[in-house]
Amino acid sequence: MKLNRRLLLYVWVPLAVALVVLAALTRAVLLHSAAVGTRFWLTGAAERVLPRLNALESSGFPAELASVEATVAGPTWGAERSWPDGPREAVWGVRGADGSLVAGWDCVPSGKLLAGEAGYADCGGRAALVSERSVDGATLTVGRWIDQGYVDAVADVVQAEAMVLDGERVILSSMEDADGSPYLPDLAAGAEMPFRPEGGPAFGKFVASGAAYRGYYNGEEAGNRALACYGLSLPLGPDSWMLIAVPESILQLGAIYSTRAVTAAMGVTLAGVALSAWFFARRVSGPLGRLADQARKVGGGDLNARIEAAGDAELSELARAFNAMVDALKQGRSDLAEASRMAGRAEVATGVLHNVGNVLNSVNVAADMVRTAITAMGTDRLVQAANLLAEHVDDLPRFVAEDPRGRAIPTYLVQASMRLATDRDRVLGEVAVLKLGVERIKAIVATQQSQARRLAHREAADLSRLVDEALRTVAAERVDAGVAIRAEHAAGPAITVDASLVADIVLNLVRNAYDAVADQPAGTREIWVRTFEDAEGSKIEVVDSGVGIASEKMSRMFQFGHTTKADGHGFGLHMSALAAQGMGGALACHSDGAGKGARFTLQLPASPPTNPLPRGEP
Amino acid sequence: MSSEASRVLVIDDNVAIHGDFQKIFAGPPGPEPWLADAEELLFGCSGSEPPRRAISLAFAAQGSAGVDLAAAALAGGAPYALAFVDMRMPPGFDGLEATRRLLRQDPDIRVVICTAHAELGTSDFAALGRDRGRVGFLRKPFDALEVEQIAEVMLSSRELGTGGHQRG
Secondary structure, three states: OOHHHHHHHHHHHHHHHHHHHHHHHHHHHHHHHHHOOOOOOOOOOHHHHHHHHOOOOOOOOOOOOOEEEEEEEOOEEEEEEEOOOOOOEEEEEEEOOOOOEOOOEEOOOOOOOOOOEEEEEEEOOEEEEEEEEEEOOEEEEEEEEEOOOOEEEEOOOOOOEEEEEEOOEEEEEEOOOOOOOOOOOOHHHOEEEOOOOOOOOOHHHOOOOOOEEEEEEOOHHHOOOOEEEEEEEEEOOOOOEEEEEEOOHHHHHHHHHHHHHHHHHHHHHHHHHHHHHHHHHHHHHHHHHHHHHHHHHHHOOOOOOOOOOOOOHHHHHHHHHHHHHHHHHHHHHHHHHHHHHHHHHHHHHHHHHHHHHHHHHHHHHHHHHHHHHHHOOOHHHHHHHHHHHHHOOOOHHHHHHOOHHHHHHHHHHHHHHHHHHHHHHHHHHHHHHHHHHHHHHHHHHHHHHHHOOOOOOOEEEOHHHHHHHHHHHHHHHOOOOOOEEEEEEOOOOOEEEOHHHHHHHHHHHHHHHHHHHOOOOOOOOEEEEEEEEEOOEEEEEEEEOOOOOOHHHHOOOOOOOOOOOOOOOOOHHHHHHHHHHHOOOEEEEEOOOOOOOEEEEEEOOOOOOOOOOOOOOO | OOOOOEEEEEEOOOHHHHHHHHHHHHOOOOOOHHHHHHHHHHHOOOOOOOOOOOEEEEEEOOHHHHHHHHHHHHHOOOOOOEEEEEOOOOOOOOHHHHHHHHHHHOOOOEEEEEEOOOOOOHHHHHHOHHHHHHEEEEEOOOOHHHHHHHHHHHHHHHHHOOOOOOOO
16 A cells, blocks of 8 residues: 555544544534623724724724724714725714713715624723714714613614623613614613523624634623623634634633533544554554664665565565665765865865966066066166277277266276176076976976876885875975974885875875974974884874864864864865775874874775786886 | 055965065166266166156065054054955965955955965955955966056055045
């Protein structure tokens, strides 16, 4: 069976069933709480309206909440209303001298037939009922005081409701407007009803179009002040919404019912889903667990980890894919090792370029200096002076003795020749610089050429020669490093290795040693290089007196990307260690700690290959 | 052109390069005055060179030392007008970083980055942002003409107040 089909059977289907059950239960609970008479109001909270009432601006009211808000502030009372996709409007009026409310007026003609709306005003424990009615497109607004309480209603044209909570009583005032009777009946004559009237107000009438609503009620326990309750409206159908509230006091009962029932329902369904998931896990997780174990092994570097294909077709397929991936990984790793080696060579090439560039720089400048010095030598002036004398060859004694120019000539010749001598010395100095530069470039290029014998992978190499060559190369690169180098060679006869690789590694080690001692005081920058043989075979050791390696960093020395140098890239040592490993040798590192120098030991393969390739052309 | 010598800082870990800059900006020694007088008398004209821009050079072997030197000179009221900065200066930070710091601490300074190989690309240049008008590049190996020419361009741009977002 396909995995995803199983997933469907064991997880998704139970989950969907559970959700349906949960939704049904929730709906039943909510309907129940509605049936027991929980009332919800759509009116916005007074605390939100009050600060704005003096201005009574018609804008800024949340359009998504169709509601009426009204309050009294000073002599003015007002109400705001809004409805989805419609204009926001405000109505207001003025309180008369006797405390009665004078009818207000609509600030904006609505132009469409609206459900009648009622608002409330809470003023010192008293409430004003504000209602309005749309008649032939014009809006009639009426304000009226009622006794202590809270009024809220939403009604359509033919039916309006107002409810006043007075302690435990509910006064329901019908505002039915069946046949042109006064729209707003006297509230004092309103019927008193118990709080939970049989067949209380129909739920569907209290519709908010936003997801959230706020309502509040007055009650003795709240000192006849408004308490806020908050809730969510849940869609029940295309035009039907349910409001679920978590209110205080009188609304608690319904909420508790809801909470208990919903909690129980959730518990049951979650248990079902968990059971189902457990079945799924039993069937599928065993093979997957074995896969995970093998994957962890691969992650730990064991590229020989494989999985036996067994069980379901899909799991077998997975096992085959896994094994193929590990094979690819194994190949990739050796490719990477080669790429890393190439990167190391690119670095060598870049270094060579840099060194040649620096030397060429001095060569260029010296050549410029020679050219300018020779131009300025003034040899043509000497020719001119000679010509001057030639012009006067017939009366030379008089010219030299009496003519001002002739008298100046002998002194000029002496001084000019002295000047020529100093110019010549300068030119010779620059020529020496040129020669030195050219020699350095030759040395760098020669080293490069010896490293360029890449095709002959294995050749009989004289370790001491190889090491000396590397030392010369680095010394040419770092002429001003002030490092004392000592080399001791006690290695036996030439061994057969990939000489260019060994040279790469030694170059890298020696360069690192130079870097390590660079910050030591002058005179203490020392590097020892040793070639020797012990039981394990031939070894090359590079020891420096430099910055050393803190023990906590030791384990990361050969890691790719690890570097302690500000401009390092962290693949020099990594590449060297890989190369040493690749040729059957090893690269080890030892340091007594930070500031105590370091020793890198390159161990070459113990037994040379039986079929060495012929040595390449130098 | 100001009558005072322009102060130029060379930051390069290779002291041979310091010597190169010194030789370039010192130029050939002019003829001694008496020699010039004698030539004037004998040949009717003197072989003296056209006047050169006066440059006073300072050197640093590491990026950090160079940046500190420039900061001190700026604080002392005699800032460096131009710095030649080598790209690779192990073990400290590289020339690009030194350049960024120099540009940041002195809104007037001009910097020429010297590099021996193609390790810098247009993206590095773009990354210098609106400061890139104050930066030049010089490929090693350079010759005397290139150095004198780029120094002249950079020093002129500083005197004219162009190429950067400096104080003016």
